[in-house]
Amino acid sequence: MAAKAADEQKKSQILAALEDQDTNVSIDDPLENTMVLNMGPQHPATHGVLRLLIKLDGETVVAAVPELGYLHRGYEKIAENGTYHEFIPHTDRLDYLSPISNNVAYVMAVEKLLGIDLPGRAKYIRVLVCEMARIASHLVAAGSMAMDVGALTVLLWTFREREKLLDIYDVLCGARFTTSYTRIGGLQQDWTPQCTAMLRTFLEEFGADLAEVETLLSTNRIFIDRCEGVGYISPADSIAWGLTGPNLRAAGIPRDLRRDVPYLVYNDLDFNVITLPESDALARFYVRIAEMKESARILRQALDRLPGGPFNAFAPKRVLPRKERTYTRMEELIHDFMLINLGIDPPVGEVYQGIESSKGELGFSIVSDGTGQPWRLKIRSPSTCNLSVLPIMLKGGMISDIVAVIGSIDPVMGEADK
């Protein structure tokens, strides 16, 4: 009897908690026969801390509302309160699956503001690290999407490949994840022959290893049934909602900033922009697989053409001097001191620089007031814009498709929440 009363009390407690004012369900009046399901923020298939409120009619999704902000760290505010150099390590924490291309995107925006032109070697090294980051990120995207729909082996295999790339980062700059590799006007370390050797070995094996992954999935009945025709979005909607990257190219729109608004040395490299017309989860998966092969092509070309020479621009008042020179020469010591304490002296102005990162268009808008700290720095994060189409993709689908769709969008919440 007492147990029953305790049960009743527990039940009413749960009901009270559900009606608590802190439970903030902002969905327009649910019908009688629909139910609202809360997914995340602690859910393994949401790739971090994405929270979804889903209105269900049986097993069909009637509406979905994404909620962001569980990983909001206020990076734009932090950027305003530090020098331009100090923000480079923070860019690692945006898209943590391809940190090195965030570093490149950020310093390119600052260099555009300053009007610095880089030596050829620095540009080629940046292309190398960006494409390595793209492969590393797409490997996780492919593996985790397969895991979301039930194929665990693929994740283990893609992570094995990714590990080899992270080892190259380790040799290159001393860190596997939080690389902070670029500097304004150049790089932290030079590309070494050891890196070349490691990357060549990786590229030799990569084709066969990727083919293994593909054979596991491309003829896999379960995988194709789970992904084909799921999460459709029309090409017109994709453009209007600002979708970028593989998600836009899977809708048949050949927008690739590497080709359209060329930066670094992508003009001189030969690669294809992969598009597929289907615009479903499967197409987005295949676009990523094909892009990895194109990135491997770019890496081979860039390795063959890698020029010698300096890897930092010659602009002593803007570019940090090499450490060994700081310790031995007066001029460099003064420049180092001024750059670290007061920062660079940019002109007054506003710039935007975007790059084609693995998730889409990653851009930084900088509003400069002429001091060593940015007045305003806006991160245009591709994951945020890609997530904003989730309600369109999910509407009318089945509840079990949700994880496949999220996996196919490939969001990284570090970037989406800033």
Place this chain on the structure above:
Amino acid sequence: MNDLIMRRLQEECAASIERTEEFRGDLTVTVKKEEIVRVCQFLNRDQELAFDMLIDLFGVDRYRPEARFEVVYNLYSLKNKKYLRLKVRVEEETPVVPTVTGVWPAANWHERETFDMFGLKFAGHPDLRRLYMPEEFEYYPLRKDFPLMGIPDSIPLPRR
């Protein structure tokens, strides 16, 4: 290309433009606040310019007596492969800007973020809620008068 954009804008909406400037090859056009939707519609629908993507939209707190805030629109044309920045100036006393969600739905979350961070309201926005901060939060963190360390007790903790 910048000349073409300027020429077309001068032809169609000369009265709406306050000033234009070019920096590092990028064109920035400052537009009257009331006219922003009309200018955006023109830029979006014009066959020649065809700015069909809204890449970014964000606020800037200039922290000055008049026209304290700015809203910056970063447009991209798939046809011309070209960026264009539009800008409107917003007074602190009337922090309301017409929404451009009717032109590009992509503005939806960007405008929510700007509202969240600067307290600028977008008139006609379908769902103007905070994007990152909790609903109960009373402040606008990216305003220059909000301290970096935050304000103690500004976010209520869950009961118990």
